[in-house]
Amino acid sequence: MPAAAHARSPSGNTLSEKYIQDCFHSYLKSSLTQAKVERLLDADILSSAEGDLMITGPALCLYFAALRCTTNPPAVPLPRLDKHAAPMDLSAENCPPTFQSFLQVWSRTVPIIQGFTPEHQHDLARVICNLPPLSTPPEEPVLGVAADLRAVAIEISQRRSFQDRYADDLQAALDSGSGSGNGNGNTPSSPGPGQGGTIPKRASFVPPPSYDVTSPTSSARSRSTLPGAAAPLNPIQPHDHDHDLPPPTSQPSRSRSIILSPTSPAIEFIRETLYAALGDVLERVPSLQSMLNQDPPRAYFASVAFAILDVATTSMIPDEGGSVVGVLGTTLSVDECPSEFRPFMLELGVIGREAKGMEEEDQLMAVEYAQRGGGMGEIPATRMDRVKSMLVNGVGNEQRRREEDEGRGSPAGRAVAFANRVNGLSLALTNLKTFRERQEEVFRVLAGIGG
Incomplete structure (x- = not known):
């Protein structure tokens, strides 16, 4: 056509x-x-x-x-x-x-x-x-x-x-229509109500809370109430992940949450571990602070996506099937998660492994450029740099990079696909009822930091 x-x-x-x-x-x-x-x-x-x-x-x-x-x-x-x-x-x-x-x-x-x-x-x-x-x-x-x-x-x-x-x-x-496919090529008939048919299905989608923050708290006050703000993580520079994760005893320990207890459900542990990373993420990514004032909903999703990437690359325990060290210094394994939450933990582990592999490839690329005699200023943006840029600026920014450096991007769009994976987990988690329960509170805190 x-x-x-x-x-x-x-x-x-x-x-x-x-x-x-x-x-x-x-x-x-x-x-x-x-x-x-x-x-x-x-x-x-x-x-x-x-x-x-x-x-x-x-x-x-x-x-x-x-x-x-x-x-x-x-x-x-x-x-x-x-x-x-x-x-x-x-x-x-x-x-x-x-x-x-x-x-x-x-x-x-x-x-x-x-x-x-x-x-x-x-x-x-x-x-x-x-x-x-x-x-x-x-x-x-x-x-x-x-x-x-x-x-x-x-x-x-x-x-x-x-x-x-x-x-x-x-x-x-x-x-629309009376039949519904099942994704496998079978289309069962669905007679209407009163004809021995099934009850019409209703869409159960519920939008997340609104992010209108009318009276944000001051920056200092917000920092004191943000989960994890009492003892922020050490800032992680762009290339600090280019090494093996340290053993569990030396991994960063997410600081105490204001509501989490040792007996809290696993999904609350995951939620608080991610929210505890937000303050540190905002310190390292100034553009997120600017976005909080310009586009609050987008800033919230981007901040959670960065927190997912942060936890996946700093708090996952290697060779333990996706265990994570989170708030209170507690370790949570996939086996300890209820079955409905295991896919989220498994996806977090996949993101961590893919990020590690991507950073290793980026490091090899830098070595190849150095061996060919190119200066450090000539090294194009790494895939991980592209991912982080997309999490903040969107895929349109990645397209401009492609146009400037057409030979760098892979046909399969690996950086885009990986950013999608991180963003996809962010959307999935933040749409869970357990996350929605605290989104408004956490967003007010983030708005206070951004202000």
Whole structure:
């Protein structure tokens, strides 16, 4: 499907954010419905909003929009919210500044997606939905495009305007049609109520607490009440992780939480361990403090993502199946976690191992540059540097890096995929009820530090 026509939207007439949001959610409802029809998502997943559906949904929307695109340069064909309105595209000329980075990353993927064979396009949709691709081995460009689309979706899912409307989008997909696929090719019939059928499923997605902080505490007071602030961790410089983790006795011990007791449930231990790292993270990443004033919800998610990376790389015990040293100097193993929380601990361990491997590769790259006689100033940004930059600045910043240093990025987008993994765990944890119980309190503390 070549992108041949020019964008039909008026040049220089910026569309409102509200209009773009309305168009996006209209697209999202149809995309989720189409994914259900194609058995990429089933009704149980849509109703429970389990896994990373908050990422999958927007990524599917971007994928289907790329297939529909007919313009060059790529522009999003907007749905007609008013049947009397003229057709319009979202282009670089009329896109609100807030969404420019999303449009730029999406535009880069359009010719790649349209150049895929139908089989690889279907593989891309499956990868977006966390289903295995049918091609073996999967095409690297498919994995790279999926990583980019999911990265944009993560940033969209962190917006409060999206969170407040997502349950309605899920419900619209659940209400469409009478059948629901199960993701394996089987489509059981679902007769309606009163006909011996099942009760209609309801979307259970609940947005996280609002982050409106009207009276933030002072910086000094906030620091004294932040879990872990009484004894902050030693600052970790960018390349301090390029060595084996020290033995458990010399690992940093997360300081005492204000509410955690030795008998607290495992998920509270995980929560307090991550929250205890936030103060130290904010000290080391000044850009997060600035973001707290400019975009509070995004700053919260970015801070938790950095805390996950911090704990995964400094507090995981090697060769012990994912045990972590946390608050109170206590060690928690995967076996000690209730079964419903083990996936989170296992994912934390995977992130720690991948981060260690990435840093070792970065170190080898630096040695290779030095052996070729290049000065330290000529070494491009490492993958871990790119990951940390994306956690704060988003995938749009990574795309600019690629354009400046095209030969550095891998086709599979490994840095993007790893940042997505960290962000995905952050979103999954912060959507748990146990985390939501303290998010507002912790966010007020963070806002006080940022102020």
